[in-house]
Amino acid sequence: MSDVLKIAGRTFESRLILGTGGFTSHELLARALAESGAEMCTVALRRLDPGARSSILDVLDAAGVQVLPNTAGCFTARDAIITAQLAREAFATDWIKLEVIGDDRTLLPDAVELVDAAETLVDDGFVVLPYTTDDPVLARRLEDVGCAAVMPLGSPIGSGMGIRNPYNLTIMVERAGVPVVLDAGVGTASDAALAMELGCEAVLCASAISRAHDPVAMARAIRLAVQSGLLARGAGRIPRRLHAQASTPEEGIPVFDGPDAAG
Amino acid sequence: MSSTVVTVNGEPRELDAGATVADLVALLAATPDGRGVAVAVDGEVVPRGAWQDTELVRGAQIEVLVAVQGG
Numbered sequence: 470m471s472d473v474l475k476i477a478g479r480t481f482e483s484r485l486i487l488g489t490g491g492f493t494s495h496e497l498l499a500r501a502l503a504e505s506g507a508e509m510c511t512v513a514l515r516r517l518d519p520g521a522r523s524s525i526l527d528v529l530d531a532a533g534v535q536v537l538p539n540t541a542g543c544f545t546a547r548d549a550i551i552t553a554q555l556a557r558e559a560f561a562t563d564w565i566k567l568e569v570i571g572d573d574r575t576l577l578p579d580a581v582e583l584v585d586a587a588e589t590l591v592d593d594g595f596v597v598l599p600y601t602t603d604d605p606v607l608a609r610r611l612e613d614v615g616c617a618a619v620m621p622l623g624s625p626i627g628s629g630m631g632i633r634n635p636y637n638l639t640i641m642v643e644r645a646g647v648p649v650v651l652d653a654g655v656g657t658a659s660d661a662a663l664a665m666e667l668g669c670e671a672v673l674c675a676s677a678i679s680r681a682h683d684p685v686a687m688a689r690a691i692r693l694a695v696q697s698g699l700l701a702r703g704a705g706r707i708p709r710r711l712h713a714q715a716s717t718p719e720e721g722i723p724v725f726d727g728p729d730a731a732g
Numbered sequence: 733m734s735s736t737v738v739t740v741n742g743e744p745r746e747l748d749a750g751a752t753v754a755d756l757v758a759l760l761a762a763t764p765d766g767r768g769v770a771v772a773v774d775g776e777v778v779p780r781g782a783w784q785d786t787e788l789v790r791g792a793q794i795e796v797l798v799a800v801q802g803g
Contacts, residue, residue: 492801498801511803512801512802512803513801513802514797514799515797515800516741517741517760517761517769517797521762524763524768524799525799525801538799541803551772551775551777554777555772555777555797556770558777558778558779559767559768559770559797559798559799560768675803
């Protein structure tokens, strides 16, 4: 894996993408963002609130990070496509985190609508980063229609349940020709480290940071975990084995039997 | 001056007759250039370049969207 993250020809020093949902204030978001080292942040589009005092764009512009709009809240390909087109107008970017949700209790992706929307948006010139299930076959279908990355969940959005099926992610990473970015389920730093150890190119994290007791400290913890996981991946873990294998030499072990010892 | 009634983000709103998307954005948005703002009329995206020339007719269903935290 190279030293930098490359998506659609753009390079990023940071392999942590910050989701901005859930922070209790823009000020807290700004502090956590600085600590996270993230160079790209998600935003959503919602109806204008005439009473809003500040815009999240001010925070992101001041930090100099790339805006990655999402299509959160869309349940059909049609709505996701319109939302992506609106985001392109609002933010002057053709990058889109494509979410097409199938069910508002699990927030799991609707695979059929997702592939349909991805194909249309790629044809319309978008750089499509789809939020997907951890299904390697679906990931391949998304790659086939031209997505610039695939972003599987480890577990449902905001659940903090970590990576429930590391074997699927391993298969996905092994077969993917585009970056695999873990996009949901991180609960704490070790989950992010595991994602990188499994070969993900990056981690997208919102709730684990924004809803932590101390979001700024968690932003730092997850930044370091992503770096640690990447280092460990490169260093190569030892194989798992059922029984122990001594690390201390077994030759030259002294014998402490006295004259009275039996045998 | 005559006026027209449209729906903006689900609420009825009276605008001057002949008002354009650009006029509505200037009225509502904090940023004069409309950065971070997107507009759909009757389910169709209105590109930024067409705001000045898109008049809002009686009964139009308008969505005016901005960036919020998310995802």
